[in-house]
Ligand SMILES: Nc1ncnc2c1ncn2[C@@H]1O[C@H](COP(=O)(O)OP(=O)(O)O)[C@@H](O)[C@H]1O
């Protein structure tokens with residue numbers, strides 16, 4: 001992280017409520033769409049009025065690479081090295097002072113830095129493809145979230161879904177919905193997502209009127225409402 005213009009350390013840590021909201025995109029499996037969704041959700045949240053910083057916690061640096069190709073600064077993008085992840089609370093203080101209202105964390109999922117990232121998240125979005133292998137692979141992250149006491153603060157989103165009707169996808173959705181851990185809507189496999197990321201854009205910038213953009217806006221609205229509900233649960 002390069003906290004440009006961040007000034008000095010605060011004299012006293014502000015209370016947690018002054019932190020930006022933190023959305024982590026995390027699951028213990030590669031290729032499920034964490035970076036794709038983190039990037040487009042960050043852009044969609046900025047379009048909805050948030051001041052967004054996206055932090056790349058994955059040593060592969062895909063999100064940071066996407067950020068480097070962006071020509072606008074509507075989303076601030078930075079990269080945390082593995083040894084900096086433990087400093088996330090202090091980094092959130094700095095970002096709060098700089099006016100960030102939402103931090104989106106893109107993670108490697110299986111790295112040793114996962115637990116601290118999840119510990120500091122208000123909500124964890126876990127992208128999985130509608131396949132048994134992906135859903136089974138998500139279990140360790142689910143267990144980690146339970147251990148961290150984050151029940152009610154995470155959800156799986158089905159990503160790269162085949163176009164409907166897909167009885168298999170509907171069956172997985174029904175199972176996860178019944179468990180209360182399904183984020184909606186599911187995201188269909190569409191090349192707009194790939195083309196957007198390849199050109200340094202969120203899908204709502206790349207193809208604003210496309211079904212892909214509509215799904216991402218709706219998913220951000222769902223997450224936003226969940227995060228607000230869980231924050232109000234925290235109020236005394
Ligand atoms: N909804 C989607 N539609 C089409 N392609 C997608 C979608 N989500 C992800 N992809 C593609 O799947 C691959 C893995 O996505 P990525 O975001 O890099 O996953 P992760 O960060 O979990 O490793 C990439 O090639 C990406 O373009």
Ligand SMILES: [Mg+2]
Pocket residue numbers: 034035036058062107
């Ligand atoms: Mg990734």
